Amino acid sequence: MTSHSQPSVLWQRRSTRRYNPFLGFFSDYHLGLFVGLSLFYSLEVVLGNKTLKKMVSANVSGDLSSEMEVDAFRRLFPLRYHERFLLDSIRPDARPLGRARDTSLALGAVASADGSALAKIGCTTMLAAVKMEVMTPPKESPDEGSIAIEFYMPPICSPLVRPGRPAEEAPVVSKQLSDTILSSGMINLKELSLVSGKAAWMAYLDIYCLDADGSLFDAALLAAVAAFSHLRIPVVSLNEEGRVVVVSEENEEGKSEKEPVNKGKRKLTLSSLPFSLTCILHKNYILADPTAEEESIMETLVTVVLDSSGQLVSLYKPGGPVLAYASAVQDCIALTRQRVKELKSILNEAISDMEVD
Amino acid sequence: MSMEIGRDDGRTANQLRPLACSRNILNRAHGSASWSQGDTKVLAAVYGPKAGTKKNENPEKACIEVVWKPKTGQIGKPEKEYEVILKRTLKSICLLNINPNTTTSIIIQVVSDDGALLPCAINAACAALVDAAIPLKHLAVAICCCLTESGYVILDPTKVEEQKMKAFAYLVFPNSAISIIPEGSSHMEGELMEHGIITSVTHGVMSVDDYLHCLERGQAASTKMSAFLRRSLQSQAPNDSSRAG
Numbered sequence: 001m002t003s004h005s006q007p008s009v010l011w012q013r014r015s016t017r018r019y020n021p022f023l024g025f026f027s028d029y030h031l032g033l034f035v036g037l038s039l040f041y042s043l044e045v046v047l048g049n050k051t052l053k054k055m056v057s058a059n060v061s062g063d064l065s066s067e068m069e070v071d072a073f074r075r076l077f078p079l080r081y082h083e084r085f086l087l088d089s090i091r092p093d094a095r096p097l098g099r100a101r102d103t104s105l106a107l108g109a110v111a112s113a114d115g116s117a118l119a120k121i122g123c124t125t126m127l128a129a130v131k132m133e134v135m136t137p138p139k140e141s142p143d144e145g146s147i148a149i150e151f152y153m154p155p156i157c158s159p160l161v162r163p164g165r166p167a168e169e170a171p172v173v174s175k176q177l178s179d180t181i182l183s184s185g186m187i188n189l190k191e192l193s194l195v196s197g198k199a200a201w202m203a204y205l206d207i208y209c210l211d212a213d214g215s216l217f218d219a220a221l222l223a224a225v226a227a228f229s230h231l232r233i234p235v236v237s238l239n240e241e242g243r244v245v246v247v248s249e250e251n252e253e254g255k256s257e258k259e260p261v262n263k264g265k266r267k268l269t270l271s272s273l274p275f276s277l278t279c280i281l282h283k284n285y286i287l288a289d290p291t292a293e294e295e296s297i298m299e300t301l302v303t304v305v306l307d308s309s310g311q312l313v314s315l316y317k318p319g320g321p322v323l324a325y326a327s328a329v330q331d332c333i334a335l336t337r338q339r340v341k342e343l344k345s346i347l348n349e350a351i352s353d354m355e356v357d
Numbered sequence: 358m359s360m361e362i363g364r365d366d367g368r369t370a371n372q373l374r375p376l377a378c379s380r381n382i383l384n385r386a387h388g389s390a391s392w393s394q395g396d397t398k399v400l401a402a403v404y405g406p407k408a409g410t411k412k413n414e415n416p417e418k419a420c421i422e423v424v425w426k427p428k429t430g431q432i433g434k435p436e437k438e439y440e441v442i443l444k445r446t447l448k449s450i451c452l453l454n455i456n457p458n459t460t461t462s463i464i465i466q467v468v469s470d471d472g473a474l475l476p477c478a479i480n481a482a483c484a485a486l487v488d489a490a491i492p493l494k495h496l497a498v499a500i501c502c503c504l505t506e507s508g509y510v511i512l513d514p515t516k517v518e519e520q521k522m523k524a525f526a527y528l529v530f531p532n533s534a535i536s537i538i539p540e541g542s543s544h545m546e547g548e549l550m551e552h553g554i555i556t557s558v559t560h561g562v563m564s565v566d567d568y569l570h571c572l573e574r575g576q577a578a579s580t581k582m583s584a585f586l587r588r589s590l591q592s593q594a595p596n597d598s599s600r601a602g
């Protein structure tokens with residue numbers, strides 16, 4: 001801080017106070033009183049509405065104070081709150097233990113990308129977009145393209161993520177996603193080749209988490225698979241210098257010397273699509289598709305990825321206080337099998353909706 | 358059914374590479390250990406418990422922090438993933454309520470990598486925690502099981518074998534408990550406690566039955582490894598004349 005000479009000290013002190021033009025000559029005391037009173041009245045209105053809603057929905061003729069304590073109990077003793085529900089084989093959002101949240105898919109969410117999808121599982125929202133670029137393939141694999149997968153958790157997704165404090169899960173989910181997609185064999189890299197040894201496609205898949213409410217990997221994988229299903233490979237042709245350029249739609253007619261290199265093949269053939277389900281193990285219970293609150297209280301997560309032919313692509317259990325016995329593993333795999341059927345039908349519906357347009 | 362799988366170093370399918378564990382090798386660290394399986398060698402150092410926890414962590418429990426240093430190159434996403442897996446695995450074996458509001462740091466340095474790196478690191482970290490006298494519930498033994506193209510399961514692959522394989526799985530089990538009471542070993546619905554998985558990380562596509570075979574083989578091998586761990590940790594315990602017995 002630069003120091004000012006003595007006469008200007010008063011000026012400096014005045015200018016560092018926040019200047020509110022509307023209050024004019026009002027002092028701090030008046031400002032405080034005004035803000036405090038308005039806050040008090042607005043809270044009164046809000047609380048009044050909330051307690052009214054609780055009275056209506058509660059069906060309990062008991063006193064108001066016991067209803068208000070439910071939220072407090074949930075914050076102070078989260079484990080006991082959830083176990084009270086687990087005893088009745090249900091969860092706080094009225095789901096049975098093995099059921100996942102409502103899932104929806106929208107293809108073509110990003111118009112400027114070559115393939116994109118928006119996936120929502122409950123409140124968890126993921127936006128995936130694929131952009132293709134032509135590159136020279138490396139010498140070790142001259143007739144294969146490549147895929148670069150990146151997963152971002154911007155501060156919009158969760159109050160725990162701030163620009164200087166990146167989320168711990170982001171690089172883990174990113175690596176898990178790239179391992180799963182590349183090892184599942186969903187995409188045959190040879191299909192991404194254009195001219196052997198000279199040109200091949202590089203597909204950049206970017207997945208943005210817009211809302212993080214548990215099961216991040218499931219939603220991200222679903223969005224990635226949907227984006228690849230929606231992918232339309234751009235038409236390219238060789239220009240005069242022998243380089244591969246993208247043919248834009250307007251120049252289609254009249255350029256007979258520019259033969260499109262890949263006119264026929266515009267979509268990727270996806271062989272076996274991987275789908276996943278994350279479960280929580282807690283004592284003897286297995287909870288499918290946890291929310292962020294459940295994940296933070298009961299820390300043992302198991303993520304099972306199966307492909308559409310029933311093969312196990314990945315079983316990921318990163319530690320956790322509860323040990324997974326063979327029976328629990330079998331139960332998780334059975335829950336995942338059911339979920340794979342649900343997700344396949346949701347994806348097929350979304351694809352057929354797109355094709356109708 | 359004798360499976361004659363020609364492994365490059367002449368081992369059978371179930372044979373582990375020679376294991377070596379030494380403790381208390383670093384002077385300044387509160388606990389340290391080095392673990393080697395064949396040519397894969399990892400050094401682990403433990404500093405802690407130190408006062409204070411990080412911002413988002415629960416101050417009523419002890420906190421564990423892991424730093425993974427690769428042999429060469431910069432720290433990237435694979436290292437961050439290993440850090441998170443190690444952190445969660447070690448968190449589940451530590452008794453976190455004993456020293457609340459403290460942080461224990463575990464630093465892993467890869468000395469040489471010849472396959473099965475993550476299991477080697479977990480074993481080294483476990484031995485280092487014992488050396489630092491951090492209170493633990495039980496130890497963890499980690500093993501790598503590979504699936505060949507023909508469907509056989511082999512244990513503890515070298516790097517060359519790992520890259521050739523169809524799929525592999527890193528499995529971590531709790532070590533087997535020796536109890537003086539005959540019915541003492543805890544049973545969970547007919548299964549022994551040491552058959553439960555603490556951590557499982559798989560890579561590559563395999564069928565569900567193959568994975569369950571890997572689990573069985575891993576459980577059998579973990580018994581051998583926990584016997585080795587127990588022997589090596591006991592034999593290096595300092596002879597303290599002030600202690601009873």
